[in-house]
Amino acid sequence: MASRSAHAAGARPSALPHGFVRRRAHQRPGHLHRWAAVAAPGASSSLALGSKLKGVLWDMDGTLSDSEAIHFKAYQAVFARSFPDFEPNPMTKKHYADNMQGRTKTDVLLGLFPHYSDEERGRVALALEAEYEALSKAELRPLRGLTRLMDSLDARSVRHAVVTNAPKSEMMYSLSLLGVRERFDQLVPSEECAASKPDPAPYLEGLKRLGLSAGEAIAVEDSPAGVRSAVAAGLFVVGVTTTKTAEELMGCGAGMCVGDYEDEALWERVSEWTR
Numbered sequence: 583m584a585s586r587s588a589h590a591a592g593a594r595p596s597a598l599p600h601g602f603v604r605r606r607a608h609q610r611p612g613h614l615h616r617w618a619a620v621a622a623p624g625a626s627s628s629l630a631l632g633s634k635l636k637g638v639l640w641d642m643d644g645t646l647s648d649s650e651a652i653h654f655k656a657y658q659a660v661f662a663r664s665f666p667d668f669e670p671n672p673m674t675k676k677h678y679a680d681n682m683q684g685r686t687k688t689d690v691l692l693g694l695f696p697h698y699s700d701e702e703r704g705r706v707a708l709a710l711e712a713e714y715e716a717l718s719k720a721e722l723r724p725l726r727g728l729t730r731l732m733d734s735l736d737a738r739s740v741r742h743a744v745v746t747n748a749p750k751s752e753m754m755y756s757l758s759l760l761g762v763r764e765r766f767d768q769l770v771p772s773e774e775c776a777a778s779k780p781d782p783a784p785y786l787e788g789l790k791r792l793g794l795s796a797g798e799a800i801a802v803e804d805s806p807a808g809v810r811s812a813v814a815a816g817l818f819v820v821g822v823t824t825t826k827t828a829e830e831l832m833g834c835g836a837g838m839c840v841g842d843y844e845d846e847a848l849w850e851r852v853s854e855w856t857r
Contacts, residue, residue, distance in 0.1 A: 634738075634857065635738075635799070635800065636740060636741060636794055636798040636799060637740060637741045637789075637794045637799035637800075638740060638800055638801075638802060639742075639743045639745045639785055639788045639789070639799055639800070639801045639802070639812070639817065640742060640745065640766075640802045641744075641803045641805070642744050642746040642753060642756060642757070643748060643756075644683075644804035644822065644824045645725070645802050645803060646725060646756075646760060647724055647728075647756075648725060648824045649718065649722060650683055650804070650825045651824075652717050652721050652722060653682070653683075653714060654678045654679075654682075654683075655717055656713035656714040657678055657710060658672050658678070660706070660709050664706070679825060679826070683825060684747065684779060684804075684806065684807035685778070686747045686749075686772045687749070689778060691703040691707060711751070711752055714752070715755060718755075718756065718759060719759070722756065722759050722760060724761075724762065725822070728762075728843050729762075730843065731848075731852070732762070732765055734852065735852070735856075738856040740856065741794075742765060742767055742768075743767060743768035743769070743770060743791060744769050745770045745784045745785055745788040746771055746772065747778050747779050747784070747807075749771055749773060750772075750773060753771045754769075767792065768788060770788045772784075775787050779805075779811035780807040780810035780811045781811060782811055782814035783811075785812045786815050796816030796817050797816070800818045800820060800855070801815075801817040801820070802822060803819055803820070803822065803831070803836070804822040804823070804824050804826065804831075805825065805826065806830060809821060809834040809835050819836040819837055820836065820838055820839070820840060820848065821836030821838070821839035821840070822839070822842070823839055823840070823841050824841075
């Protein structure tokens with residue numbers, strides 16, 4: 583992780599991180615700073631391929647699998663164990679979705695613990711990664727239809743890249759556990775990008791590594807930050823509703839949304855794009 587970060591599991595902070603209050607205050611927690619939408623001039627969710635579809639740029643968490651549910655459990659467990667005085671405790675799915683989902687741990691923990699050193703925040707990040715790995719061994723599975731869809735795209739010579747806000751170590755672990763690591767032509771983890779989603783930098787880097795223009799590829803995303811990133815890079819976005827509603831994702835610029843990769847409408851579009 584580029585600047586791994588936070589307090590050792592079990593350690594108590596000297597000051598409250600932004601976004602939490604002590605229980606005795608009986609106040610609703612504030613929200614962490616949310617990324618503003620990043621939109622490139624003329625960015626559109628409509629796909630205008632100059633030729634057949636040549637590449638798919640996949641987000642990882644919540645897209646290749648429903649791993650966001652596991653990340654939520656990891657945050658919930660680590661914060662309940664290490665920071666018991668913070669609200670909401672236990673952490674709610676809504677708080678996780680509003681403040682953590684789709685963001686790098688570096689960004690999340692810097693917002694929560696600005697008074698910590700990089701080393702202290704790094705220890706919290708490591709605790710989160712360890713908890714995620716322990717949970718994912720039993721729970722991580724490919725999203726329904728993923729293997730079949732990738733097989734179909736492979737047969738049409740469509741190339742694949744992973745573009746994720748996750749650090750490289752976590753990316754490699756998850757892809758290996760899912761059994762899909764070798765299916766990707768390019769891997770773009772968070773520390774290899776100039777900025778994280780919703781900035782377009784990750785998807786622009788993915789396109790560069792595949793040697794494709796935005797009109798030759800699509801992105802697959804499950805988070806508002808990811809959708810905004812891909813749209814700002816000029817890509818058509820297929821939204822996956824593992825964690826957000828179709829209305830939320832399309833409101834950020836997704837061109838269509840599916841619940842999983844067995845969706846008939848998606849297969850019809852893939853057939854059109856690869857003729």
